Amino acid sequence: MHDIFPLAGLSDPKTVKVPKNSPAGSIVYCPGCRVTESVYQAEGDADLLRARRAAVKTLQLANLGIEKEKVVALAVESLDLSRRRDLSCFWFAMLALLYAEETGLVEDELFRRALGPIWEKSQLHRGVLLLVRARARALTGGLPTAQGLFTRSLRAPLPPRLSEVCIAWQVENLVEMGRVDEARDLLREHGYFEPGKVIDDYPVLMAALGALELAAGRYEQSLNCFLICGKQLSDHAVYNPAVIRWRSPASECSSALRRRHLALHLAQEDVAAAKSWGSPWSAGMAFHALAVSQTDENTTQSFWAAAALLRESRIQRGQAKFYYDFATHLSEQNRLGEAGEMFKSSEYRAQVVDNSLWVERAARGVQRVKSTRSRQSLTKEEKGIATLARLGLTNAEIARRSHVTVSTVEQHLSNVYRKLRISQRGDLAYAMLPPCDWE
Incomplete structure (x- = not known):
């Protein structure tokens, strides 16, 4: 031995x-x-x-x-x-x-x-x-x-x-x-x-x-x-x-860093490898990464493909986050009824694994969909500043990069938190923001 x-x-x-x-x-x-x-x-x-x-x-x-x-x-x-x-x-x-x-x-x-x-x-x-x-x-x-x-x-x-x-x-x-x-x-x-x-x-x-x-x-x-x-x-x-798993999370990181081509390449490779192996959880998580890396009409289709695969698996790891991301995507498409169901699925999956963090996070998502505030979309400026904040930049760094004052950054972030019904900067990591038009 x-x-x-x-x-x-x-x-x-x-x-x-x-x-x-x-x-x-x-x-x-x-x-x-x-x-x-x-x-x-x-x-x-x-x-x-x-x-x-x-x-x-x-x-x-x-x-x-x-x-x-x-x-x-x-x-x-x-x-x-x-x-x-x-x-x-x-x-x-x-x-x-x-x-x-x-x-x-x-x-x-x-x-x-x-x-x-x-x-x-x-x-x-x-x-x-x-x-x-x-x-x-x-x-x-x-x-x-x-x-x-x-x-x-x-x-x-x-x-x-x-x-x-x-x-x-x-x-x-x-x-x-x-x-x-x-x-x-x-x-x-x-x-x-x-x-x-x-x-x-x-x-x-x-x-x-x-x-x-x-x-x-x-x-x-x-x-x-x-x-x-x-x-x-x-x-x-x-x-x-x-x-x-390394390609899917690497794709997620690349998407957050706005390296879309790398994100898409890694996700597509993971989908191919996971489909070849044939285990539903691996394939589902790969399609999740593919959905996040896409910026077109295929995003929703990839989310649904992932959901169908994950329902077949007893592996629960990451499923609460998947359904949360899917719900957020549907919210951004103004498909609020479907989004609410996905937030509930996220909450249920979190309860199955006794994950209090995601239970609370998903429950807030359900309330966000019910609230009239959730119907308010982010402005282009708010999206840009929220994306920079999610990347870890300070308010001062965001202000310099966006050519605005720090107080303007703070006001935009306050609006983002209110519209997304989140309470702190760290929650931006779990709020899928629409892609920005700038590099």
Whole structure:
């Protein structure tokens, strides 16, 4: 087991420096471990050898984003052949099943493992079991519960690479709940902002850091993180967005930065890759990014395509935000009845995952649609200033760029808040504004 999850150092998010024992030397990329030829050493156990070969093949196909049905079959075969005792087969198979959105199979396996004697006695086994349970819960619902499981898992004696994955998934979960400062403190607590610190698993950590910066409205920094993540995944032959999403959020950042061509290109690539893989949540989130990147009549069509796909999936992550964005788009089209229904869908999805931040945000959206104020559209000047504020510029910087006084900026922002029924600057990140005509 230690050959598959070797002890290793940590790495630095700022310096894009991959350690010598990086996954680039692995047979296949797998979050949390470096899979080398030693995985095939099964000490004369023919079934275990076959199980591990099946597990590695499962990850190879999943990373490429092809043959999803075969991936699921190989994952189940690996679990059966290993007699549900081998930790490596368990980790590989569980990841593959989560990529395939086979959450029912994952839950069944977690239940079986919890009753097995080896999983009760070994602290390492319990820690990995908790980590998979936390990830599954974070994807399907119950964000506070997932956070507690992540915390418990991190207290277990996990190998450094798995601890890093646990921290990254914790960060993403905190960001989903709007606890951005806590997420940043967690990374700081574990030394990820210290000079010279090395990351074992760049894709996982950069995706988490990108999500953190995106939630904080630091779009340039977020885009850089996601592009680094994508470069690393490409180097490891990982093209499936179900493994780690990076193109869609990078597209969202590009849209916020008004880099429309880049945003559209990234979203279109993600749609193609997600459709090839065939999991509804991945495809739905890709169509969401495509909708946001478009500025024509296809926007609404892409939103509806995303909604149809997401309804098929048990993966709830990001759905509250999707329905909120769709509702806001419909509001801007003056389709207030449909917008109200979408805000209610956002509120419901937030309740399913126990996300109080988005419950409150969506509820305000419902009230905004009911209010006569919601019928007031933003002027061109208000749109421009709101967009600059969303990019993180101060009022003084906006005033200089727009050639107006600071008091004028403040008055325009006050009008924007009133018309959009939001209470603070940070809420602009969740209000889709119509594109401005200026560069």
